[in-house]
Amino acid sequence: MNHRIAIIAVSAALLCHYGKAQTVPVTPTAFRPAESNQPGKLYPQVNTTGHVRVSIAAPLANKVQLDIGGKKYDLAKDEKGVWTGESLPQDEGFHYYQLIIDGAAIPDPASRYFYGAGRLGSGIEIPAPDEAFYALEDVPHGLVSENIYYSSLTQTWRRCFVYTPAAYYTSNTSRFPVLYLQHGSFEDETGWATQGKANLILDNLIAQQKAKPMLIVMDNGYAFKPTDSTSTAPARQGASIFEDVLIKEVIPMIDSRFRTLANKENRAIAGLSMGANQTMRIAMNHTDKFAYYGGFSGTSNYPDSNAIDVNQFLGGKFKDGAAVNKQLKVFWLGLGTREPVPFPASVGAFRAMLDKQGIKHVYYESPKTAHEWLTWRRSLHQFAPLLFR
């Protein structure tokens, strides 16, 4: 992939936490293997209070730690050389984590692996009270397809995943609307259909007739000119050309390969964090192509929290509020109640601008979640039912 150098270069920094090491006393509540474990693995485990317990055999090790949620926790060794320990309670939802054995930061051999923070690594699912909306239920299931394509613009092979709803296979003539859905920084095109559970969320919504059957296209948000592709960090990659790749290459490919309703009224675009920022620019630059926008934990004024000058911002795209209200049927924003700086203030400044301009929008807050996947699963679950009405 064209971003392989870039996303890895800073991953070490992203994964490096500075929380003070600590050991947490074993809690009495029942632990069970995490849903995100490899088949049959008994660890890592989670309990009802959100504690994470890991265990790994390392008989010759001097020090083993669990690294999760910005803190490192020392594990204790038993007489058999098995190290076990727990974290403090974690937010409900999905978290990336790693183990540290004598200074080596490694994936937990018992977890499944997820692409985030610029690497394939361990993740863990903490049960949430509303987890049924993204659970594997006894409903018709759509397919998730891996699509490989060559980009003339980046001169690299790229990949997108396409969710096709169960109804796509009940007729060879029916056509469907499309949601283009983007990941965040240091993530990739696998995120939404893996830790994002976008396919299960839509399977459930569609089965409950809460959302219209739709395709979801999940591409890779890192795209650069060939001349920029040899550099080693996003900042030095030059300007992103993802907008061009999506508009000139991906959308035409999807509309030719799949039975889509290829018009503005049947096309939505959304993204999380960096993807929210990217897709807002794309939606506003191509109001002839998209009628719906969703920004999950991000806006294009990021990281700025100051009042937005509508004459300057995105080339004045928000100056005429009435025009924006006509152009977009749904303008949707979501945020977790525990998101860190600068997200609340930056999204807040953006919403203040929308209000000042009289631009109608939906705003959703995910309770008790930070800048993580449960915030984005819930955002998709709230956003999808509003589409293509």
Place this chain on the structure above:
Amino acid sequence: MNHRIAIIAVSAALLCHYGKAQTVPVTPTAFRPAESNQPGKLYPQVNTTGHVRVSIAAPLANKVQLDIGGKKYDLAKDEKGVWTGESLPQDEGFHYYQLIIDGAAIPDPASRYFYGAGRLGSGIEIPAPDEAFYALEDVPHGLVSENIYYSSLTQTWRRCFVYTPAAYYTSNTSRFPVLYLQHGSFEDETGWATQGKANLILDNLIAQQKAKPMLIVMDNGYAFKPTDSTSTAPARQGASIFEDVLIKEVIPMIDSRFRTLANKENRAIAGLSMGANQTMRIAMNHTDKFAYYGGFSGTSNYPDSNAIDVNQFLGGKFKDGAAVNKQLKVFWLGLGTREPVPFPASVGAFRAMLDKQGIKHVYYESPKTAHEWLTWRRSLHQFAPLLFR
């Protein structure tokens, strides 16, 4: 998955090698990052002589080893706490491997992860002289789709992957033949489209007009009655009901979801190792459903190497050689020249029976490969062109 307990229970044993630890002197030939690495990772590396070089930072570790090909190799630590070392030359093709840090067997944080040996773990690609046949080339690419389905027979959710050729998307009416392709023991439904590269192999063959456009269905070969599903090892899982699941559930689902040519003449079945054994039984029990059989590194007399009694073997299915020649258009067997006991003798005994019965068959040998994925990639590459003629 219904086999999650079973396949993991013995994985430790499978991964536990007893080769004598040794350090190999650094060779002069150029090393480059392996094709199987995570994006942007500089290690592990391979060179033209098949040596594997790994490197990991573990400043506080006492001992770090590379575990590959049945041997453990001690790594050496530099002043920065980075451990580096090399293996002896490995066979060309794909191999599973792991690192051992102070007794902890872990995935290499720099490799991609592959399901085999009963776990998601590290794998490495050693360049082969014929690697172009499974390379990502500038040709039309088919899609690989994840299909989730509920099995009434196992009473579990199951999954298969379906390769649809590029031609599937150029028309909404064209119909295609189907190859059912199975993995080996302690592997799963992800193997053929990941380390097997079945999609790329067919993309290339079809583009060169050496194989007909076809669907490939890759299911999970572990299927047991609900009453058996709580046990913890294949041996204690009771009889496999994969044959019933494939015939009664998977084939009807595929023929209803996809535009297939749903008849014997347009249906093939093949598998590797355990999958070769399973699919031979299925092909012979359902000669009304399959016209083509491929056995890659396995036959149903496994592990026996004695002369086969055609009156007893598979209920006498091979007694009437003329009938078998009528029933199956292609009976194909493949083996690597470096396969371990009992495969050469067991497959040899089976071929002797075929010859004695006058049963026409194709036999292929993969040069310089053992019971590993390059043998099976080459087998698919040889087998697919013979199908649906």
